[in-house]
Amino acid sequence: LIPSRSARVHPTVQTRARPIVLIFAVAVLTTTLVLSCVTVRTDMTDFLPPGHTEATRLMLRELRTGAAASLIILAVEGAPVDELARISRAMTERLAHDDAFSVVNNGDALMASDARDVLFRYRYLLSDPTPFSVAALHQDLERLLAGLRSSASPLVARFGLADPTGAFLTVARQWSGSADVRSVDGVWFAPDRDRALIVARTRAGTVDLEGQERIDLAIRQAFTAAEPGGARLVASGPAVFARDAAVAMRGDVTLLSILSSVLLAGLLLWRFRSAWIVLVVGIPVMLGIAAAALIVQILFGFVHGVAIGFGVTTLGVTLDYPVLLVGHRKRGEAPPATVRRIGQAFALAVISAALGLTGMLFTGFPGLAQLGCFSAIGILVAAAVTRFALPRVIASAELAPVATVSIDNLERLEQVRHGRVWAAALCVAATVYLLVFGGPRWSRDLTALSPVPARTLALDAELRRELGAPDTGLIGLVRGDSPEAVLRQEESLLPTLDALRVQGAIAGAELAARFLPSTTTQRARQAALPDPATLSAALREAAEGMPYRAGAFQPFVDDVGASRTLAPLTPTSIKTGLIAARLAPLLFSWNDQWYGLIAPDDPRQPDRFADALRGAGAASVNIADELNMIVADHTALAWRWYALGLVAALLLIAAALRAPGRVAAVGVALAAAQLFTVTILTLLGTALSLIHIVSLQFVAGVGLDYALFFARRQLDQEERARTLWTLLTCNAMTVLTFGVLIFCRTPVLRQIGATVVIGAVAALIFAFLFAGPLPARAGKTA
Amino acid sequence: MAGSSPPPGPVPIAELMRGLASVAESRAAFTEVKSLSALTVPLTSSGTLYYRRPSYFEKDTMTPAQERLVVDGSRLTLIEGSDSPRVIELGSEPALRAVIDAIRGTLSGDATLLSRSYRLDVAGGLGSWQLTLTPIEAPVAALVRQVVVQGNGTAVRAVRTIQANGDESRMTLAP
Numbered sequence: 001l002i003p004s005r006s007a008r009v010h011p012t013v014q015t016r017a018r019p020i021v022l023i024f025a026v027a028v029l030t031t032t033l034v035l036s037c038v039t040v041r042t043d044m045t046d047f048l049p050p051g052h053t054e055a056t057r058l059m060l061r062e063l064r065t066g067a068a069a070s071l072i073i074l075a076v077e078g079a080p081v082d083e084l085a086r087i088s089r090a091m092t093e094r095l096a097h098d099d100a101f102s103v104v105n106n107g108d109a110l111m112a113s114d115a116r117d118v119l120f121r122y123r124y125l126l127s128d129p130t131p132f133s134v135a136a137l138h139q140d141l142e143r144l145l146a147g148l149r150s151s152a153s154p155l156v157a158r159f160g161l162a163d164p165t166g167a168f169l170t171v172a173r174q175w176s177g178s179a180d181v182r183s184v185d186g187v188w189f190a191p192d193r194d195r196a197l198i199v200a201r202t203r204a205g206t207v208d209l210e211g212q213e214r215i216d217l218a219i220r221q222a223f224t225a226a227e228p229g230g231a232r233l234v235a236s237g238p239a240v241f242a243r244d245a246a247v248a249m250r251g252d253v254t255l256l257s258i259l260s261s262v263l264l265a266g267l268l269l270w271r272f273r274s275a276w277i278v279l280v281v282g283i284p285v286m287l288g289i290a291a292a293a294l295i296v297q298i299l300f301g302f303v304h305g306v307a308i309g310f311g312v313t314t315l316g317v318t319l320d321y322p323v324l325l326v327g328h329r330k331r332g333e334a335p336p337a338t339v340r341r342i343g344q345a346f347a348l349a350v351i352s353a354a355l356g357l358t359g360m361l362f363t364g365f366p367g368l369a370q371l372g373c374f375s376a377i378g379i380l381v382a383a384a385v386t387r388f389a390l391p392r393v394i395a396s397a398e399l400a401p402v403a404t405v406s407i408d409n410l411e412r413l414e415q416v417r418h419g420r421v422w423a424a425a426l427c428v429a430a431t432v433y434l435l436v437f438g439g440p441r442w443s444r445d446l447t448a449l450s451p452v453p454a455r456t457l458a459l460d461a462e463l464r465r466e467l468g469a470p471d472t473g474l475i476g477l478v479r480g481d482s483p484e485a486v487l488r489q490e491e492s493l494l495p496t497l498d499a500l501r502v503q504g505a506i507a508g509a510e511l512a513a514r515f516l517p518s519t520t521t522q523r524a525r526q527a528a529l530p531d532p533a534t535l536s537a538a539l540r541e542a543a544e545g546m547p548y549r550a551g552a553f554q555p556f557v558d559d560v561g562a563s564r565t566l567a568p569l570t571p572t573s574i575k576t577g578l579i580a581a582r583l584a585p586l587l588f589s590w591n592d593q594w595y596g597l598i599a600p601d602d603p604r605q606p607d608r609f610a611d612a613l614r615g616a617g618a619a620s621v622n623i624a625d626e627l628n629m630i631v632a633d634h635t636a637l638a639w640r641w642y643a644l645g646l647v648a649a650l651l652l653i654a655a656a657l658r659a660p661g662r663v664a665a666v667g668v669a670l671a672a673a674q675l676f677t678v679t680i681l682t683l684l685g686t687a688l689s690l691i692h693i694v695s696l697q698f699v700a701g702v703g704l705d706y707a708l709f710f711a712r713r714q715l716d717q718e719e720r721a722r723t724l725w726t727l728l729t730c731n732a733m734t735v736l737t738f739g740v741l742i743f744c745r746t747p748v749l750r751q752i753g754a755t756v757v758i759g760a761v762a763a764l765i766f767a768f769l770f771a772g773p774l775p776a777r778a779g780k781t782a
Numbered sequence: 783m784a785g786s787s788p789p790p791g792p793v794p795i796a797e798l799m800r801g802l803a804s805v806a807e808s809r810a811a812f813t814e815v816k817s818l819s820a821l822t823v824p825l826t827s828s829g830t831l832y833y834r835r836p837s838y839f840e841k842d843t844m845t846p847a848q849e850r851l852v853v854d855g856s857r858l859t860l861i862e863g864s865d866s867p868r869v870i871e872l873g874s875e876p877a878l879r880a881v882i883d884a885i886r887g888t889l890s891g892d893a894t895l896l897s898r899s900y901r902l903d904v905a906g907g908l909g910s911w912q913l914t915l916t917p918i919e920a921p922v923a924a925l926v927r928q929v930v931v932q933g934n935g936t937a938v939r940a941v942r943t944i945q946a947n948g949d950e951s952r953m954t955l956a957p
Contacts, residue, residue: 157945
């Protein structure tokens with residue numbers, strides 16, 4: 001396999017290469033323009049199916065805009081406690097004025113605002129009823145007196161005289177949400193280390209990467225503006241993850257695309273001895289990507305980042321198209337002659353590959369439908385560009401391979417095909433292995449697709465635990481016609497939830513009714529409040545023997561009196577931003593219904609929580625399970641459509657070739673490569689997910705190229721040598737570009753790289769063995 | 783020093799502060815009388831005060847209930863009876879810090895610290911002086927209207943604190 005050194009580049013090549021430069025420039029411009037115009041979304045939920053039941057649809061809404069999705073936890077550490085508290089305050093102050101956040105709380109933010117006045121006014125409607133009996137008041141007044149004696153008396157006098165029962169303290173604790181978190185002077189701290197915690201909620205609709213990057217920038221700026229000195233900032237939450245993943249992936253992709261471009265260019269230069277070939281190879285794939293992105297944008301209204309990522313992967317097959325054309329050109333040949341020799345195989349390879357991909361359109365998986373559409377359009381357009389635009393250009397630049405396999409080597413190599421029995425035996429062995437061991441392992445976990453590193457997820461879990469923030473995995477749901485109906489149902493659940501906590505099944509639960517009682521309850525409390533005369537009399541009696549001045553508790557008596565006629569606080573009457581923001585994730589309307597969310601804190605026995613809720617007439621959803629189920633269902637569907645796509649491709653080939661032997665040869669080569677790849681992956685312990693469908697589809701695409709080109713009829717030795725050498729070049733290109741993916745940080749990309757490299761090598765070997773004609777035995781030829 | 787004849791007119795602040803700054807450590811028994819508008823009778827408590835240069839201050843109340851207040855640097859700890867301690871970082875509570883500094887600044891003779899938050903007026907001679915601290919800024923004034931410290935020479939004898947609502951605390955110290 002030694003390239004001949006005799007071939008020289010044509011001296012006038014530069015002037016004739018002008019069309020190549022021109023078309024290449026047009027391709028670059030078009031692609032840049034299209035990619036900058038399309039709307040790219042990166043939210044995983046846009047990739048997922050819409051959900052068939054109301055519960056799953058609601059759950060997906062939750063994932064997009066709900067309590068968990070909008071939550072960002074910020075932690076500041078690495079400095080003395082009072083310094084951390086100062087930074088926490090400064091950051092909270094600044095972020096609270098940023099429109100991107102609906103609420104920013106570091107412990108006392110809620111209580112340091114006008115929200116405090118509202119909660120103070122409503123304290124006797126929002127807190128558990130106190131009997132206001134003489135005995136109870138007597139105890140309260142004694143406690144108050146002790147407080148007035150203490151060094152904290154100025155603070156006690158400020159609130160205590162208007163609220164001797166301490167109702168406001170209870171209300172404040174419930175509304176600030178994290179009652180169990182360690183609070184250093186009103187600023188939240190992790191329980192077992194000096195780490196200040198801030199909770200921020202992003203406004204709904206910031207699911208796009210651009211919005212997330214803006215939020216990330218705002219957080220960093222707030223930290224810098226707080227003059228942190230040696231303190232460190234740790235941030236966690238979906239917005240932060242998305243950005244981190246994007247940055248890591250961008251870093252990977254930039255480095256790897258430079259590396260693989262260099263390798264690819266080196267290979268092409270060595271093979272074709274012309275710099276123009278590098279440009280020629282780039283033209284169809286770029287125009288293919290541009291057309292695919294444009295069509296997907298028109299059909300779907302946006303392009304998902306995952307569809308672009310995987311789609312470009314699948315379109316890697318189109319890098320082969322110009323190589324197939326140039327590789328089969330004889331030096332000096334006119335364009336139609338080359339096309340005539342490879343036209344049928346090329347057209348079949350392209351159309352069957354595109355047909356194989358269209359199966360994904362029917363999986364009911366928006367992401368996969370996009371991906372199928374993207375890949376099929378891209379392949380067809382790239383092929384059309386190769387077939388109709390490139391031949392003339394290539395001929396005018398006089399591009400052709402500089403060397404082929406020598407005829408002797410070719411014949412010796414083709415003798416290897418007599419060993420195809422052994423290859424067949426290997427395939428049978430692989431089938432038996434898969435059957436005996438229950439087939440390949442299937443991944444049911446959505447995180448297999450997530451680009452977020454496991455380390456980042458662990459940090460998020462740690463911060464949520466320290467803050468007592470609810471986990472995202474398990475939620476309870478209550479539904480009603482009105483907020484009142486939802487709150488009343490939740491109130492009836494409170495004893496059940498308390499029992500679960502006492503029994504240790506959960507550490508607590510966040511729900512709206514815990515801090516906002518239903519109107520019915522508020523009215524009942526109002527009705528139980530004593531009138532001013534009765535209360536004054538009770539106070540006089542309770543204060544018997546204590547040195548309180550007459551009228552000392554007039555603010556208290558006045559406030560209780562005013563509480564009797566207050567209009568109850570309801571979600572719709574709440575105007576104060578911070579209070580509304582606190583409530584919104586837990587009580588919201590959607591599709592003309594009101595929903596209440598019950599988020600358990602540290603559900604140690606999730607089954608008991610779920611059972612108890614179901615028993616009480618509420619629903620419970622395990623988000624992770626539910627999501628994985630959706631993914632598993634649709635992944636199974638995707639596998640079926642992938643298999644059907646292959647069958648359709650083979651039927652098309654059968655119809656076009658009308659030669660059962662050759663069709664069988666192509667089919668066997670294709671099936672063997674797929675089987676072999678799946679077996680190797682299973683042997684390596686890989687669980688197959690959507691990523692592998694995409695990669696195997698790519699392998700099928702290049703496999704079809706290989707098999708159809710080997711299976712062409714009536715070829716002379718020279719052409720056979722050209723084909724072998726060209727397909728080796730194509731294969732080397734694939735191995736080089738996907739091989740480098742194995743070295744990157746993003747797990748998804750590593751998986752694609754490994755699968756494609758294994759598959760492409762297998763596809764070439766099996767295509768060579770099975771699809772090419774069997775030569776006469778070496779001894780018998782003259 | 784208390785016995786020497788005082789110069790005529792009020793004692794210069796610098797001189798008073800120099801004298802106070804020379805005290806490295808002091809301990810005194812205190813009696814505190816609080817007159818609160820909500821109560822008909824004054825509340826009396828007593829215990830010991832301990833101060834060590836430059837920023838340690840401890841108030842141990844014995845009667846009528848046990849209470850311990852410690853200010854060490856920027857951290858305030860309050861322990862009432864058998865309750866768990868309440869810790870306040872003064873760095874993040876500037877107004878409260880200013881109130882605490884009125885006492886600590888006087889004990890340590892730190893005029894710079896005092897004049898950051900208060901207008902200072904001195905009356906009397908070195909032998910028997912009275913220092914009146916009036917808050918400059920509103921956040922501090924919301925907590926305290928005036929602090930009046932009386933002393934003989936380098937010893938503080940009485941601290942009177944008037945709250946914004948008129949409530950008053952008068953603490954007298956005996957060595």
